[in-house]
Amino acid sequence: MHELSLVMNLLELCEAEASRGGFDRIDRIVLEVGELSGVSLPALRFSFDVVARGSVTESAVLEIRETPGTGWCLHCEETVPLRDPLRECPACGSPGLLPTGGTEFRLCELVVRDRRTLEKSGKGVG
Amino acid sequence: MCVECGCGAPGHGVGGERRRGNVLPHHHQDHHEGEGHEGSGPGAFLPLPEEPEVNRTIRIGQDILEKNNRIARDNRDFFREHGLFVLNLLSAPGSGKTTLLERTISALGTTCPMAVIEGDQETSRDADRIRRLGVQAVQINTGAGCHLDAHQVAHAAGDLELFPGTVLVIENIGNLVCPALFDLGETARVVLFSVTEGEDKPLKYPRIFRGADLTLLTKSDLLPHLDFDRTRAESSLRGVNPRGEIIALSSRTGEGFGLWLSWLLAHREKAGSLPQARA
Numbered sequence: 001m002h003e004l005s006l007v008m009n010l011l012e013l014c015e016a017e018a019s020r021g022g023f024d025r026i027d028r029i030v031l032e033v034g035e036l037s038g039v040s041l042p043a044l045r046f047s048f049d050v051v052a053r054g055s056v057t058e059s060a061v062l063e064i065r066e067t068p069g070t071g072w073c074l075h076c077e078e079t080v081p082l083r084d085p086l087r088e089c090p091a092c093g094s095p096g097l098l099p100t101g102g103t104e105f106r107l108c109e110l111v112v113r114d115r116r117t118l119e120k121s122g123k124g125v126g
Numbered sequence: 127m128c129v130e131c132g133c134g135a136p137g138h139g140v141g142g143e144r145r146r147g148n149v150l151p152h153h154h155q156d157h158h159e160g161e162g163h164e165g166s167g168p169g170a171f172l173p174l175p176e177e178p179e180v181n182r183t184i185r186i187g188q189d190i191l192e193k194n195n196r197i198a199r200d201n202r203d204f205f206r207e208h209g210l211f212v213l214n215l216l217s218a219p220g221s222g223k224t225t226l227l228e229r230t231i232s233a234l235g236t237t238c239p240m241a242v243i244e245g246d247q248e249t250s251r252d253a254d255r256i257r258r259l260g261v262q263a264v265q266i267n268t269g270a271g272c273h274l275d276a277h278q279v280a281h282a283a284g285d286l287e288l289f290p291g292t293v294l295v296i297e298n299i300g301n302l303v304c305p306a307l308f309d310l311g312e313t314a315r316v317v318l319f320s321v322t323e324g325e326d327k328p329l330k331y332p333r334i335f336r337g338a339d340l341t342l343l344t345k346s347d348l349l350p351h352l353d354f355d356r357t358r359a360e361s362s363l364r365g366v367n368p369r370g371e372i373i374a375l376s377s378r379t380g381e382g383f384g385l386w387l388s389w390l391l392a393h394r395e396k397a398g399s400l401p402q403a404r405a
Contacts, residue, residue, distance in 0.1 A: 002272055002273055002303070002304035002307055002308075005271070005273070005275070005304075006190055006191070009190050009191065009193055009194070010190050012193065013186070013188060013190065017184060017186065021184060027181065031190075038306065038307055038333050074368070085332045085333065085336065085366065086329060086332055086365065086366065095364075095365045095368075096364060096365055096366070096367070096368035104189070105189065105190050105191060106187060106188065106189050106190060107186045107187070107188050107189075107190055108185070108186060108187055109183050109184060109185045109186055109187075110183070110184045110186060111181055111182070111183050111184075112181070112182060112183075112184060113180065113181055114180055114182070
């Protein structure tokens with residue numbers, strides 16, 4: 001259940017951004033989660049629902065962009081699609097590909113709501 | 127060594143107080159009062175808002191584990207600068223991590239100074255076992271936590287007296303899933319896989335085995351009593367980690383221990399952690 005720790009880290013990032021940007025509400029959180037990142041999406045959403053309460057993220061929608069996995073085949077010496085770290089190379093069938101893409105777990109953007117009046121006063125914060 | 131993690135106030139999100147400071151209602155009240163607002167008695171709540179709410183998008187592009195990774199990088203720098211060889215020891219519960227450490231400490235004796243950070247959900251039993259051998263140990267209890275993170279390790283390392291050339295072993299929480307994701311700043315990762323666990327363990331938990339610099343096949347003295355197929359186990363491992371090394375050993379009989387100790391001392395030397403100034 002490391003997703004809970006991941007969501008706590010995400011929340012810290014959001015709070016820091018809220019402080020820096022002077023907004024008090026996040027409507028949408030856009031994450032990039034790679035196919036080979038080892039993050040379970042159902043567990044991530046579950047943890048988010050628990051942790052987001054009572055915070056700047058309370059009413060935020062979690063938008064998850066999944067990125068495809070890729071691996072380096074030592075035999076073909078090229079990058080091939082890799083859905084699962086255990087799959088063999090789709091071209092030559094050799095095992096043990098080295099994951100090269102789809103391992104990311106990243107906060108891409110926040111859609112936030114603030115008021116025009118706050119935009120000015122918020123600039124000096126952080 | 128924990129320089130900038132803000133651990134003086136753990137869990138206090140930087141935006142917290144400002145967010146709860148009722149900034150918006152105050153702001154509006156001032157605004158409307160100045161205009162002689164109609165229709166609301168003294169102290170009544172004013173309808174929100176005439177100021178339009180504005181949505182905007184902030185691009186961030188930050189790795190969510192960045193905080194852990196940053197502290198792990200600091201740890202790694204600290205360990206390197208202080209001439210320490212640091213192992214992150216990982217396995218399922220009961221694969222023999224603490225027993226391996228006990229035997230290793232006894233075998234190395236005074237030839238190689240050691241220190242241990244023990245991670246468990248509860249109790250200081252493992253740290254007590256290590257201290258009984260005259261080696262410094264710090265226990266981290268994670269409570270509900272399922273893994274150690276770099277921040278905890280930074281603090282634990284700060285509680286130890288560490289000298290150049292010391293092998294610092296971080297015994298992670300017994301768990302084959304979560305600890306794989308958290309870099310602690312270690313020099314090398316060692317994963318234990320006991321022969322009672324089934325040959326396909328690496329296929330079921332590929333992530334942790336893929337990151338191993340060395341996999342120890344432990345409890346090898348039990349092999350005559352089991353149907354465990356060592357060749358199949360090693361090919362499962364190779365499937366997920368073609369480059370890592372494998373050593374079979376028994377902490378009970380000492381079989382294979384020579385190879386493990388040689389690996390440890392060779393890598394300690396390679397990491398440049400031997401004391402520099404020797405007469």
